[in-house]
Amino acid sequence: MTFRTDINGLRALAVIAVILFHFNEDLLPGGFIGVDVFFVISGFLMTKIIVNSLNNNTFSIKVFYSSRANRIIPPLAALCFFLLIFGWYYLSPADYRQVGNDILNSMLFISNFIYAKDKGYFDASSSEEWLLHTWSLSAEWQFYLIYPLILLGVYKFLGKNKAKAFIVTTTFISFIICIIWSNISPTASYFLLPTRAWEMLIGGVAFLYPLSNKKNYQVLSWFGIAIIFSSAIFINEVHLWPSYLTLLPILGTYLVIISKQKNVFLDNKPIQYIGSWSYSIYLWHWVIVTIGLYLSIPNWIFIGLPLSFLLGYLSYRFIETRKQKTFITNPIFLIIIIGGLGGFIHKTNGLLPHYSNDIQRIYNDNKYISIHCEESDTLGCKFINKNNVTNDGYADYILLGDSHANSQIHTVLESIPKDKSLIYIGSSACLFSPNLGSTQRDLTGCNSAINIAYNTILPKNIGSTVIFIQRTNIYFQGYNNNEGEDTKKDIRYNVSSSLISSEDVFTNTLCSLVDNYKIFATKPTPEQTVNVPNYQIKSLLLNKNNDISISLEHYKKRNKLNELLFKKLDDCGVNILNPEPYLCNEINCPIINDGTSVYLDDDHLSLFGADLLLPMFKDALRK
Template sequence: MSIEYSPSMTTRSSFRSDINGLRAWAVAVVILYHFGVPGFGGGFVGVDIFFVISGFLMTGIVIKGLQQGHFSIPDFYLARARRILPALLVLCAILLGFGWFLLMPPDYLMLGTHVIASLLFVSNLKYWDEAGYFDLASHDKWLLHTWSLSVEWQFYLILPLLLWGAWRLWPGRRMQIAVLLGALLLSFSASLWVTAFLPSMAFYLLHTRAWEMLAGGLVFMASARPKLAPAMARWLQALAFGLILASVALFDKTTAWPGYRAALPVLAAMLILWLNRASVWTASRAAQWLGDRSYSLYLWHWPVCVALVYAELNTHYLATFAGILLTLLLGHLSFLLVENPSRKVLAIKRAMPAMLGLALAASCVLLPAMLVRMQSGLAGRFASAIELAAAEANNTNPRREQCHAHQGIESPSCLYGGQKWKLILAGDSHAGAIVTALAQAQPEVGAGVVQWTYSGCAFVPGMQLISDAGSIRKDYQCSGFINWASARMQSLPPSVPLLIVNRYPEYSRETQLKQEAPPMFFSKTYASMTNEFFKEFADAIRKSSCQLAQGRQVYLMRPIPEMGVDVPRLQSRRMAFGLETDISISLKDYHARNEWVWAAQDAAHAQCGVQILDPLPYLCHDGRCYGSKDGRPLYHDDNHLSEYGNKLLLPMFAQVFRAQ
């Protein structure tokens, strides 16, 4: 951000050095975090520091304008657009041009959609809306980082109206401080509550983030520079930077954010701004260089990270180092060739020409993005086999939205085939991904398969989620659905068998850190993923299966192999680069992940005759399980079979109906 005023509490040069130094820290920890540098697990706190700085600067602009009697809300908005839009427009234009040559239609469609959302400053709403069980990996979203720009812009729209209205009612600093403090307390309270129950919403939306910017505004409202002994000021500043480093070290991507934990870096940034002390922490040449270019560096760092993932180089240390250097180069070029020239040109123009120029430039980027979106990613730019592989991402159950429940407690009970209930399919989204193949294997005319599936909810009667409300989905009630299905089953004829298909390892988070608390419980809650918890989970699978088998035939399907990568995207990219190797995992890795599930299912079979369906003979051979076959993906993401892939299981499902 440019420095557009000089606060009375300090000299312009000291103030600029202090702000730039803090900006440098913010952008450095964000870059190192996103490039996966060890020790920067909580580097996302850099965004919180940026928010504090923005609040400090914007409050200063508004308050000084009101005090001097010449504040204009339209001029404020135009100044923000002059500052933010030019570099963002250039980034979006370059990405759209890059995408024409390298992005598959689904990826290009997504990029076009995200360009529109970013330039309209609603990308935080878009990414929050996209977050969910079937969401794409973050590294497939080239403009994901613009969510923070959207939050800031939304804050910019409201802040001057709030302060101007308060000034009209009661001029003076006391009223402004009261308004800022009241708004901060409301926003912080919302952040505490929403982070606990809807963490994705808390991360992306303004009302849970505004307190961080309002905190910076309160620092500006401090009437004078603190009168502290030099040694005390030096130690306090060192403490503040120590708190930032502690935040980076203590928190990581599994931490619910922002909530009360974000108060640590926010308070640290407030203290640094309040002290306003140029030092070795902030005034070095490196810090000033990074601080001047922080906006452009922030814009370019994430696309470089995504490009490394796209090229499958993100785990290579030399490629990571080169990516950081490339970020510094691109940020420097953006600063020299876009930020500085546009700031000078737009600053000397009157409001109307500047506004029209920005609108014209934005249209030149928005219109191509809209064309990409309307034309579904502009298919036909690659060979048909490559685009067929990419299109498998959309080859899902056409009735998924209608039949796969994700809220409430009841299933729509969709029938596939005839109206006679021949078999009940219960489970989570892995069950929903195979239901069409199951129905196709059913040979009887007029008979059908009924689907009882619920998003992110393993069908294990007796299981309780610790907090159903923790889902981003409104009215999410996994436990209620399990109880409903169990009770509903009691009223059905025992001649109708039951097939249970679940993604068990996902719910135990077996691949995540063992110190995390399990998201569900049976007889008691656990503070971490202990062996005792896995034993109880496995025992619950056995007990519930045998209880259901008392009245009808029950089938349990072995877990589907999970590839760990988005198969359609990776397969199509490899084909575009001339690499046609099919994606696979080793059978050894599959068994290591699913051993405890197999043991539980085997125990149910031994105890009560539950039948086991094993998909491995149809998906695995020669010691590997394959995510693609002859260049065509079998999955529509990294773990759900596509409508093409699930048909490989037809012989297995046919066994169920032959046994009836």
């Protein structure tokens, strides 16, 4: 196969764009389009290899898969092995457990499925995903597995000419799926092959329908480079991706490939070296970025950027292009051993016994304690204590709420009289008020819980005490800035009419209940800036221990708008419970109390933290 310096130069541009974006997105806001450039290049090269072999009757599925595996898997395995070593010394049990699972998924090339269900690529918390970047390797590998089989079948049953038309048609269909799916489920669309396949297939179209070699297409080459650069500069994470806009970097890459032109920008030694090392650089750079963030190293870009190139070169030189093939570098062996180690670490809670007793205590003390329902049916979870919920569904107390209610229910149960009964209806990230919708999330489970609560439970429990425990500030104000999220990005609930706000719908709902029920509503608990147990463990591992509890002023400022909502509730007769005096002092809202974590993560209270609210609940609920 003739070596194309222009394509190698494109690889360099792609990896430079991606790493600049990841080290500091302000340097190149649209640098993530480098992955799209890689996809087109892969599609072009794979189509060229497969089609030329099919035309010469020399194509072998075994040789094709073996060639791809021998190049891709050993460098990936080396990176994962490094993470196993790093995690042993520096990661908390929870993080090491997660890294083990990510390594297994990455070695099996299914990580894109996991991330598609988990979180968005641009979420701030994604910086904690050590192998997030392997989603693109998984998508490409899935393409490598499926594409040759499809082409082989099409060539055999339809012939060469119809195979070309088939690829063009499939490209168009994949693009349509991408546009539709991106609007329905942006996160899944970002990571999965069906919405990305068209980008690789465009590369195939570039090979199957080349331009005449008799003309000089320098202008096309430069125009393509200009489009790629413009995309990297003017596109940013706010734009839906992939989408119509994705056509821009794809078109730019397509034009460079079909023009087949050398130019001084792509065909020079530094760019050619980087292009050759690009796969290994891509593998290492994200882990280097994450190490800098994890260890909070200032100005890390000045160390991490050159280190990414150095490690990329070493990986290319000694692993990716190794001449000697041994049993230990066999791709199948590496998948079994490295993936198996990852799975074992996940199953053993990050190999918990290898940590110190203090770390094991923190980890064990802050596990999520599941709720054991003494009786459960479609009407909810029934905590009976000494008395049964009556046959007609009556209970003395009804608890409604989201995951914050879930983390405090043990305390609520301890607070009510032992001879009283309680029914709990809960759903994560659910604001318990009918007539609210969301453009941010699927509310199927939430709406089901709300229907049960308002249409079945409450009508049978006139006179009961109803308790609402919810993270109300996030529903109306969005994420806490200190969580790294843009507060304007996640206003979760809305109403179709502009004449009434979602806050008013919620307050009107609770106020309408006060005539028939005794209503309690808790103000939000303080939200910290870190996962507290992980922070405690990290402090022990790294010998750092700074108190980063949020200040009382921060807590009050965060909930300033929320206070107006609770003032309206108070005015209409809702009883307001305020956790501030129990979780905060005159200066701050501590993350640790008497050496014990107050939180399960950054905002959910631990069992110990929730028990700090026992006096508040007992005083209110036993009157």
